[in-house]
Amino acid sequence: MKAAVHHRFGTPDVLTVADLPTPVPRGDEVLVRVRAAVVGVVDSLARRGSPAYARTAFGLLRPRNPVLGNDFAGRVEAVGPDVTRFAVGDDVFGTTAPRFGAHAEYVLLSEQAALASKPSTVDYAGAAALADATALVFLRDKAKLHSGQTVLVNGASGAVGVAAVQLAKHYGATVTGVCSGPNAELVRKLGAQSVVDHTTEDFTRTGRTWDVIFDVAAASSFRRCRRALSPTGTYLTTAPSPAIFVQMAWTRRFGARRAIVAFTGLRSAGDKRHDLGYLKELAEAATLVPVIEARYPLPRIADAHRRVDAGHKQGNVVVTMD
Ligand SMILES: NC(=O)c1ccc[n+]([C@@H]2O[C@H](COP(=O)([O-])OP(=O)(O)OC[C@H]3O[C@@H](n4cnc5c(N)ncnc54)[C@H](OP(=O)(O)O)[C@@H]3O)[C@@H](O)[C@H]2O)c1
Structure with a gap:
């Protein structure tokens, strides 16, 4: 699978798109084909390894999580044998926070993780933009x-x-x-x-x-x-x-x-899952609408980071994996 990776802290120039092994779901794991993921301030901070106290989470000397990205939406591609909540083909949205990994074509999560059915009224980018509670x-x-x-x-x-x-x-x-x-x-x-x-x-x-x-x-x-x-x-x-x-x-x-x-x-996966369900309801009632300033294809991930770094964005910047 293609993924945006960085192996040292720095400017958006440290980001490249690389081929990584596509994960295989086991047990209660769900493999999601990511269609859109938010590029946010936290990704920018993690890429820079800043502030210094956050290095305990981002990595002391080099990035602990080479693939950034938390909030995402996509379609279930495969499931482990113990999965009961999701089936292949389901549209989902969720967050990998605080462990990142969503700026990739696939992300692997437990079905008990912060993962829920995608709101039917918004596209993948919109759902990704609504996944942060x-x-x-x-x-x-x-x-x-x-x-x-x-x-x-x-x-x-x-x-x-x-x-x-x-x-x-x-x-x-x-x-x-x-x-x-x-x-x-x-x-x-x-x-x-x-x-x-x-x-x-x-x-x-x-x-x-x-x-x-x-x-x-x-x-x-x-x-x-x-x-x-x-x-x-x-x-x-x-x-x-x-x-x-x-x-x-x-x-x-x-x-x-x-x-x-x-x-x-840092909240529990259960709390996040519950909130995703609520955010889906609000989105489907048009009480909550996603605001997306710009969408960048994965090969332009560095430009997405540059936009976030520049500040003053309107709502969200999203990377797409179509
Ligand atoms: N603690 C947590 O759990 C948690 C979770 C998520 C995010 N965060 C943090 O929350 C912060 C905001 O995240 P975000 O994604 O919303 O960032 P963002 O998309 O970059 O938005 C920043 C906002 O701040 C405004 N702003 C900039 N300078 C300002 C100033 N001097 N006075 C008042 N407003 C100013 C901007 O308005 P203009 O562009 O119009 O100036 C914009 O509305 C980040 O620092 C992020 O790390 C914390």
């Missing part, structure tokens, strides 16, 4: 978002942000999106009632407050956002830092405002 986990499970609340999504036009805006709207919240000017229209279209352009305005200094501030871009901090949180508001961030761990522990016990960081890729 980060926004869902932060808003539903961490913030316990409910109708009537106000939410600010800092980083509303990127891959996690476009899902966050739509989910927050679905849960009945009033949504403010933060992005740069050119992406404002997209964010409004997805359901944000107001948009703040981070290049001209600091949302923490507008005098407004929100029940939930979801700092997707991790461009702010709990300290700065405190003044923009309602008295019992919650600050959520996607990025670890010494400060946020202390703030999370402190605010869990003292004070009314909360600070929370979470790592959605």
